[in-house]
Amino acid sequence: xxxxxxxxxxxxxxxxxxxxxxxxxxxxxxxxxxxxxxxxxxxxxxxxxxxxxxxxxxxxxxxxxxxxxxxxxxxxxxxxxxxxxxxxxxxxxxxxxxxxxxxxxxxxxxxxxxxxxxxxxxxxxxxxxxxxxxxxxxxxxxxxxxxxxxxxxxxxxxxxxxxxxxxxxxxxxxxxxxxxxxxxxxxxxxxxxxxxxxxxxxxxxxxxxxxxxxxxxxxxxxxxxxxxxxxxxxxxxxxxxxxxxxxxxxxxxxxxxxxxxxxxxxxxxxxxxxxxxxxxxxxxxxxxxxxxxxxxxxxxxxxxxxxxxxxxxxxxxxxxxxxxxxxxxxxxxxxxxxxxxxxxxxxxxxxxxxxxxxxxxxxxxxxxxxxxxxxxxxxxxxxxxxxxxxxxxxxxxxxxxxxxxxxxxxxxxxxxxxxxxxxxxxxxxxxxxxxxxxxxxxxxxxxxxxxxxxxxxxxxxxxxxxxxxxxxxxxxxxxxxxxxxxxxxx
Numbered sequence: 001x002x003x004x005x006x007x008x009x010x011x012x013x014x015x016x017x018x019x020x021x022x023x024x025x026x027x028x029x030x031x032x033x034x035x036x037x038x039x040x041x042x043x044x045x046x047x048x049x050x051x052x053x054x055x056x057x058x059x060x061x062x063x064x065x066x067x068x069x070x071x072x073x074x075x076x077x078x079x080x081x082x083x084x085x086x087x088x089x090x091x092x093x094x095x096x097x098x099x100x101x102x103x104x105x106x107x108x109x110x111x112x113x114x115x116x117x118x119x120x121x122x123x124x125x126x127x128x129x130x131x132x133x134x135x136x137x138x139x140x141x142x143x144x145x146x147x148x149x150x151x152x153x154x155x156x157x158x159x160x161x162x163x164x165x166x167x168x169x170x171x172x173x174x175x176x177x178x179x180x181x182x183x184x185x186x187x188x189x190x191x192x193x194x195x196x197x198x199x200x201x202x203x204x205x206x207x208x209x210x211x212x213x214x215x216x217x218x219x220x221x222x223x224x225x226x227x228x229x230x231x232x233x234x235x236x237x238x239x240x241x242x243x244x245x246x247x248x249x250x251x252x253x254x255x256x257x258x259x260x261x262x263x264x265x266x267x268x269x270x271x272x273x274x275x276x277x278x279x280x281x282x283x284x285x286x287x288x289x290x291x292x293x294x295x296x297x298x299x300x301x302x303x304x305x306x307x308x309x310x311x312x313x314x315x316x317x318x319x320x321x322x323x324x325x326x327x328x329x330x331x332x333x334x335x336x337x338x339x340x341x342x343x344x345x346x347x348x349x350x351x352x353x354x355x356x357x358x359x360x361x362x363x364x365x366x367x368x369x370x371x372x373x374x375x376x377x378x379x380x381x382x383x384x385x386x387x388x389x390x391x392x393x394x395x396x397x398x399x400x401x402x403x404x405x406x407x408x409x410x411x412x413x414x415x416x417x418x419x420x421x422x423x424x425x426x427x428x429x430x431x432x433x434x435x436x437x438x439x440x441x442x443x444x445x446x447x448x449x450x451x452x453x454x455x456x457x458x459x460x461x462x463x464x465x466x467x468x469x470x471x472x473x474x475x476x477x478x479x480x481x482x483x484x485x486x487x488x489x490x
Contacts, residue, residue, distance in 0.1 A: 001486065002019070002023075002024060002027045003027065003028065003031060003163035003166070003486070004163065004478075004480070005166075006216065006217060006219060006220055007068070007069070007072060007166060007167060007215070007219070007220040007223050007224075008068070008219060008220075008223070010024065010072055010166065011068045011069070011070075011071075011072065011223075014061055014070065014071040014072070015061065017061070017062075020054075020058050020071075021054035021055075021057040021058045021061065021070075021071030021072075021073075021113075021115065022051060022054040022055055022058060024054070024071065024072070024073060025050050025051055025053075025054040025073045025115050025117070026051065026054075028073050028117055028164065028165060028166070029045070029047050029050065029051075029117065031162075031163065031164050031486065032045055032117065032118070032164050034486075035162060035164060035484055036164060038140065038145060039139060039140045039142060039145070039158050039159070039162060039164070040121060040136070040137055040138065040139045040140060040155075041075075041120055041121055041139055041155045041156075041158050041159040041162070041164055042075070042117075042118045042119065042120060042121065042155065042159070042164075043078045043086070043088060043090070043118075043119045043120065043121050043134075043136050043155070044078070044085060044086050044088075044118050044119040045117065045118040046085055046116055046117065046118045046119070047117075047118075049085070049115075049116065050073060050115040050116055050117050050118075051115070053110075053113070053114075053115035053116065054071065054073070054115045056113065057070050057071035057113040057114075057115060058071065060113050061113075066112070066113050067112055067113075067227075068223055069109070069112040069113070069114050069223060069224070069227055070112055070113035070114070071113060071114075071115075072114055072166060072167070073114065073115040073116070073117050073165065073166065074109065074114050074115075074116065074117065074165055074166065074167050074168060074169065074224075075116070075117050075118060075119075075120045075155075075156060075159050075160075075164070075165035075167075075168040075169070076106060076109075076116055076118075076119055076120065076168070076169050077119070077120050077122055077153055077155065077156050077168065077169050077170050077171060078090060078119040078120055078121065078122055078155070079122060079126060079171055079201055079202050080103040080105055080106050080169060080200060080201055080202075080211075081099035081101060081102060081103045081106070081200040081201075081202070082099050082102060082103070082106055082116065082119065083099055083100065083101050083102045083106075084098060084099070085098065085099065085116075085119065086098055086099075086119070087099040087119070087202070088119075088135070088136075089122070089124065089125050089126070089202045090121065090122040090123055090124040090125065090126075090131075090133070090134040090135055090136065090152075091124045091125055091135050091348065091349070091350065091353070092135045092329055092347075092348045092349075092350070093322050093328045093329045093345075093348035093349060094202075094322075094327075094328050094329075095135065095329065096328070096329065097327055097328055099200075101200065102200060103197075103199060103200025103201050104197035104199045104200055104232050104234065104235065105169060105196065105197065105200070105201065105211050105228050106200065107200075108227055108228050108230075109169075109224075109227060109228065112227050117164075117165055120153075120155035120156045120159055120165075120168055121134050121136055121137075121139045121154065121155030122134060122151070122152045122153060122154065122155055122156075123151040123152035123154070123176075123352070124349075124350045124352065124353050125202070125204050125315070125319065125353050126152040126171060126173055126176060126204040126209070127152065127204060127315070127352050127353055127356055128151040128152050128352055128419075129150060129151045129152070129175070129176075129179060129419050129420070129422040129423055130148035130149075130150065130151045130154065130407075130409075130412065130419065130422075131148065131149055131150070131151040131152065131153075131154025131155060131158075131180070132148060132151070132409065132410075132413060133151075133350050133351075133352040133353070134155075135350065138409055139154045139155050139158050140158065140409070141158060141161075141183060141184060141406045142158055142161045142162040142184065142481040142483070142484055143161070143184070143185060143406070143446065143447055143448060143481045144406065144446070144447065145483075146408055146409060147183075147406040147407060147408050147409060147447070148183065148406055148407060148408070148409055149161075149180050149183055149184050149406070150179045150180030150181075150182065150183035150184065150402075150406065150422075151176060151179070151180060152171070152173070152176040152180075153168075153170035153171060153172070153176045153177055153180050153188075153214060154180045154184075155168075156168035156169065156170040156180070156214045157170070157180035157181050157183070157184040157186055157188065157214050158180075158184055160184070160186045160214050160215060160216060161184035161185055161186050161480070161481060161484075162480075162481060162484040163216075163480060163484065164484075166215070166216075166220075167213060167214070167215040167216075167220055167221075167224055168213070168214050168215070169211060169212075169213060169214075169224075169228075170188060170211070170212060170213065170214045171201060171209055171210065171211050171212070172188075172190035172209075172210050172211075172212060172426075172430065173204050173205050173208045173209050173210075173311060173430060174208065174307055174311065174423050174426060174427040174430050175401075175422075175423040175425075175426025175427055175429075175430070177189065177190045177212050177214060177438075178190060178401050178426050178436060178437065178438035178450065178452060179401060179402055179422060179423055179426055179438070179450075180214070181214055181401070181437075181438040181439075181440075181450060182401035182402050182438045182440070182448065182449065182450020182452075183402065183405065183406040183447075183448065183450070184406075184448060185440040185443070185448030185450075185476070185477075185479060185481075186214055186215065186216055186440065186477070187214070187215055187216060187217055187218055187220070187221055187437065187438065187439045187440065187467065187471075187477055188212065188213065188214040188215075188221070188437060188438050189212045189213060189218075189221045189225060189435070189436070189437035189460065189463060189464070190210055190212050190429065190430075190435060190436050190437065191210055191211075191212050191225065191229060191435050191460050192210075192239075192433060192434065192435045192457045192458050192459075192460065193207075193208075193210050193237070193430075193433035193434075194210075194237050194238055194239035194241075194433070195210070195229050195239065195241070195435070195458065195460065196210060196211045196212065196225075196228050196229050196230075197211075197228075197230075197231075197232030197234065197235040197238050198210070198211065198235050198237060198238070199232055199234040199235040199238075203314075203318040204311070204314070204315050204318065205310070205311040205312075205314035205315055205318070206237070206314055206318060207237075207310075207314060208307075208310075208311055208314070208430045208431075210430075211228065212225065212228075213225055213228075216477055216478070217468070217471055217477045217478075218250070218437070218439060218463075218464045218467035218468040218471055218477075219247065219250060219464075219468055219471075221437070221464060222246035222247045222250060222464045222468075223246075223247060225246055225460060225464075226243065226245065226246045226247070229243045229460075230243045241458055244461050246460065246461050246464050248461075249461050249462075249464075249465050250464060250465055250468040250469075251465075251468070251469075251472075252465050252469075253289065254285065254288045254289055254290050254465075254466065254469050255288075255289035255290075256289060256290075256291065257285070257289070257290040257291065257395050257396070257466065258290070258291050258293055258393070258394040258395045258396075259282065259285055259290050259291065259292050259293065259394060259395070259396055259397070259398050260293050260294075260295040260390055260393060260394030260396070260397040260398070261282070261292060261293070261294055261295065261397075261398060261399065262295055262296060262297045262300065262390070262397060262399060263294060263295075263296055264296065264297050264298070264300040264301070265297075265300070265399030265400060265425055266278075266399065266400075269403050269421070269424065270400060270403050271403060271404050271405070271444070273444040273445075274400050274402075274403070274404065274405070274444060274449050275400070277441055277442045277443075277444060277449045278398075278399065278400050278441065278449070278451055280441075280442065281441040281442070281451050281470065282398060284470060284473060284474070285398075285466075285470065288469060288470075288473070293393055293394050295390050295393060295394060295397070296386075296390075297383075297386045297387065297390060297397075297428070298386060299379065299382045299383045299386050300383075300386070300428060302379045302382070302383065303383055303424070303427045303428040303431060304420055304421065304423070304424060304427055305376075305379075306376040306379040306380055306383070306431060307427045307430070307431060308359070308420060309359075309363050309372050309373060309375075309376035310373070310376045310377065310380065310431075311356070311360075312356040312357070312359040312360030312363065313360040313363045313364050313373055314360065315353075315356050315357060315360050316356075316357050316358075316359075316360030316361045316364060317360070317364075319349075319353070319357055322345065322348070322349075323340075323341050323344060323345065324340050324341065324344030324345070324348075325340075328344075328348065329344055329347065329348035330344050331343035331344045331347055355416070363376075380431045380432075383428050383431045383432055384431065384432040384433075386428075387428075387432045387434060387454075387456075391456045395455070395462065396453050396454060396455050396462065396463070396466055397453070397454040397455075398451060398452065398453055398454070399425055399451075399452055400425055400449070400450070400451070400452060401425060401426065401438040401449075401450035401451065401452040402422060402425065402426075402450060403421065403422070403424055403425070404422070405443075405444050405445070405447035405448070405449060406447050406448075407422075425452055426452065429454060433457065434454055434455070434456065434457060435454070435455050435457070435458070435459060435460045435463055436452055436453065436454045436455070436463070437452070437453050437463050437464070437467055438450035438451065438452050438453075439451055439453070439467045439470065439471065439476075439477065440476040440477050440479070441470070441474070441476055442476055443476075443479075448476075448479075451470075453466055453467060
């Protein structure tokens with residue numbers, strides 16, 4: 001079955017000519033047609049464009065051109081601008097927006113010769129932890145379609161878990177790659193802030209947002225990250241830093257690796273069954289020669305309140321451009337300019353987006369800037385300092401990605417605080433700009449559990465090595481939801 005093979009296996013088959021990109025792309029398009037009505041992973045399917053790109057990839061391969069990714073199809077999160085294809089960001093506001101250019105991430109992957117299967121569902125403007133705030137309806141978790149896939153990159157994670165795509169792009173503002181990866185039993189990596197260009201990626205919170213891959217394995221993530229990482233002069237937050245070959249160090253020994261376990265990640269609020277699974281995974285690392293060190297990240301409890309002041313403040317500013325004037329939704333028959341602004345925004349933005357815009361505008365207002373926004377920035381620095389001290393003692397930090405397994409659709413819809421707490425272990429990394437990833441480590445009651453690994457700035461290679469070594473010893477990353485296994489030809 002083509003959809004059970006890794007990227008390197010597919011790449012080898014494509015390079016040898018035993019498989020064509022057109023065949024592979026059509027295989028995934030058939031799976032999308034068969035299963036996406038159940039899962040709702042895609043906002044837009046670009047079948048004709050994908051097959052045309054696949055034909056071009058086959059020409060490249062026949063000439064001996066291209067690289068390890070040439071001819072392998074993928075899904076793009078609907079937050080990346082794609083020339084000539086609707087880029088809606090999960091919102092009614094941009095339902096009619098056809099992007100006139102490609103995001104840098106899209107441009108780089110097009111240059112590799114990767115056909116785009118379509119645009120993947122997401123929480124509206126990346127605001128959410130369950131993909132339930134999407135204007136296009138909620139995405140379902142392939143392991144239990146009554147449950148959420150996480151968010152905001154829920155479409156990407158669910159599509160990879162059900163093998164509707166071999167790999168997908170995603171973005172992470174407060175955990176939106178790692179949390180859905182954990183809930184869907186796949187692997188996702190959030191790179192260091194500035195490692196991947198944000199140009200052409202519709203902004204939620206500019207000092208937090210970062211793009212990265214979601215795939216079945218760390219090895220697959222390493223291949224895609226190597227293609228999208230690097231400096232981009234069009235992005236003022238992009239950092240000039242050499243991009244290593246992320247696949248080169250995957251098999252390095254973990255002997256003597258120092259793993260930090262923050263006591264704050266294993267306390268109240270963590271499901272005991274998840275704690276047991278995480279501890280078993282850490283025992284596997286001990287068996288591989290790693291050393292366990294207990295550490296403290298004392299300001300962890302301040303991460304969520306600081307984030308939910310700073311990120312909404314940035315969102316309030318970023319989303320002010322969506323006013324019904326130049327592009328996007330415009331209300332019908334406005335009485336005057338003020339009426340057009342108010343009704344266009346009021347009718348097109350969903351409840352969660354409105355909530356965050358209002359919180360952010362309040363925090364930035366003259367009377368409250370010092371009390372909220374400035375104080376949150378100071379807390380952000382304290383959280384960053386906690387990690388700086390921790391990495392003086394250890395090489396990586398480990399813990400659970402999420403406090404629970406996937407919750408039921410609608411379960412937290414009227415409980416915003418409970419929804420926000422789904423990201424309790426992931427948000428601090430975005431405040432500090434650090435790289436982190438989640439990989440599947442067993443299941444609890446049939447639902448996947450994710451192990452989060454955190455490294456110092458620009459040490460994505462170390463993260464991928466540590467994750468890959470675990471995946472060489474276990475097979476959790478190869479597990480597929482039975483309903484989507486599709487044991488058939490190919």
